[in-house]
Amino acid sequence: MGSEQIIHYIQQYSYFIIFLFLFFGIIGIPSPEESLLFLIGVLAAHGQLSMPLVVLFSFLGTYSGMIGGYYAGKLVGFPLINKYGKWIGMSEDKIVKFEGQFKKNSSKTLIMGFFMPGLRQVAPYLSGIFSINLAKYLVITSAGSLLWAITYILLGWGLGSSFPINPNYVPYLGVGLLVIFILTTLVRYLRKRRKVRGKI
Known part of the structure; x- marks a missing residue:
């Protein structure tokens, strides 16, 4: 689009x-989320949209999606995996092991997941399937929703205020920024692993 x-x-x-x-x-329905956030930041910089309302509706849309995904996972996902998991190689032992790993890293996964397409869509369902504490989930995802939305909106607003950005090119800028973020995160992760291995 x-x-x-x-x-x-x-x-x-x-x-x-x-x-x-x-x-x-x-x-999980395909939508240009990063590009949209970046674009509305640019439009806000040009005075075409209200920055407070842009942030509010972006937060509400993201947060509502996270809550919807959680309950979908809890009410539908868990019964399906429990019943049909063995047909896709998810034995009861594997499910229990994966659940333990997910719960252990749930806070980090949920926050970082906002910035990683795919994980952002899967994390709320897994949180519901594995019954992550609801109060904890609501707090973490509210902070993550706001952080993710504001990050891209401010990028669009900052660049839109400084440069004459043509909105038609915004999708490419949004994808480019996403790629840069993912590569930077990957490099940091690999460096951290090397340091850990070096200490062993």
Whole structure:
């Protein structure tokens, strides 16, 4: 979906379309989340959107998607895995082992997952399937939702304020920034592993 279409939808449906795009993106329906956040940051910098409302609706859409994914995993995902997991190689022992690993790293996984497409969509379902403490989940995902949304919005706002960015090129900028973030995170992870191995 191009920027022109997104801008058209925003003009037609106002801030509610931001909520919908992010909600559906989180629960797993393909949606240009990073590009959307970056684009609305650019539009806010140009005075076409209100920054407080952009942040509010972005947060609400993301957070609602995370809550929806959690309950979908809890109510539907767990019974399915429990019943049919063996058919995809997920024995009871493997499920228990994976559950332990996920719960141990759940906070880090949920926060970092926002910045990693795929994991961002899977993490809420796994949290529900493995019954992560709801209060803990709500606190972590509220902070993660806000952090993720503000990061990309501010990137768009900052660059949009400093450079004459054509909105039609925003999807490419959003993808580029995402790739840079992932590569930077991967490099840091690999360096950390090397240091750990060096101490052993």
